[in-house]
Amino acid sequence: QTVVTQEPSFSVSPGGTVTLTCGLSSGSVSSSYYPSWYQQTPGQAPRTLIYSTNTRSSGVPDRFSGSILGNKAALTITGAQADDEADYHCVLYMGSGISVFGGGTKLTVL
Amino acid sequence: EVQLLESGGGLVQPGGSLRLSCAASGFTFSGYAMTWVRQTPGKGLEWVSSISGSGAKTYYADSVKGRFTISRDNSKDTLYVQVNSLRADDTAVYYCAKHPDVGSYYYMDVWGKGTTVTVSS
Numbered sequence: 711q712t713v714v715t716q717e718p719s720f721s722v723s724p725g726g727t728v729t730l731t732c733g734l735s736s737g738s739v740s741s742s743y744y745p746s747w748y749q750q751t752p753g754q755a756p757r758t759l760i761y762s763t764n765t766r767s768s769g770v771p772d773r774f775s776g777s778i779l780g781n782k783a784a785l786t787i788t789g790a791q792a793d794d795e796a797d798y799h800c801v802l803y804m805g806s807g808i809s810v811f812g813g814g815t816k817l818t819v820l
Numbered sequence: 821e822v823q824l825l826e827s828g829g830g831l832v833q834p835g836g837s838l839r840l841s842c843a844a845s846g847f848t849f850s851g852y853a854m855t856w857v858r859q860t861p862g863k864g865l866e867w868v869s870s871i872s873g874s875g876a877k878t879y880y881a882d883s884v885k886g887r888f889t890i891s892r893d894n895s896k897d898t899l900y901v902q903v904n905s906l907r908a909d910d911t912a913v914y915y916c917a918k919h920p921d922v923g924s925y926y927y928m929d930v931w932g933k934g935t936t937v938t939v940s941s
Binding site: 746748750754755758799801806807812813814 | 857866917
């Protein structure tokens with residue numbers, strides 16, 4: 711059973727920088743998993759932020775960036791704003807049409 | 821504008837069935853793979869099932885295999901999932917999502933607003 715791990719919660723000060731990570735319970739995350747990131751605010755549908763490790767979706771501000779850090783995928787928010795307060799979900803593509811979501815990270819901006 | 825609109829959710833008893841629909845607009849529906857994702861109350865997202873643009877290839881999470889059937893009608897620009905033998909842990913908001921092309925599933929680029937399924941007696 712593949713488990714994708716994310717920090718349950720994180721906090722950042724307005725204007726600060728935060729890096730959220732996305733790992734595997736067994737093994738390392740590489741670009742071969744095409745990591746993608748989604749932002750979700752309460753009561754709303756997810757919004758695509760980053761795909762294929764580090765490509766920003768259309769309209770996503772450049773303060774959001776994706777990368778591989780060590781053995782995990784990472785989402786970095788530089789210059790966090792109040793409306794970045796949301797849940798952030800990562801997805802790893804396992805092949806054969808199968809995707810696995812992480813448990814999500816609740817980001818607080820305060 | 822690309823849009824996805826889910827419908828068909830509701831309250832159903834354990835063991836019951838529903839068919840969820842996702843009406844697509846603003847793009848050539850048959851040219852894109854599609855996916856269902858669900859979100860249980862207060863929890864994270866879970867990939868449920870995906871289908872290729874033609875409908876020939878389908879994929880399922882182990883948690884729904886044998887109970888859920890994904891399909892699409894490209895003449896109606898509509899995605900479906902038939903959900904049978906429902907259990908309490910199937911209670912969730914069900915989202916449909918579009919993939920970036922006909923046979924790749926690397927990520928979802930457009931999401932619907934979701935339809936809620938509640939399984940309870």
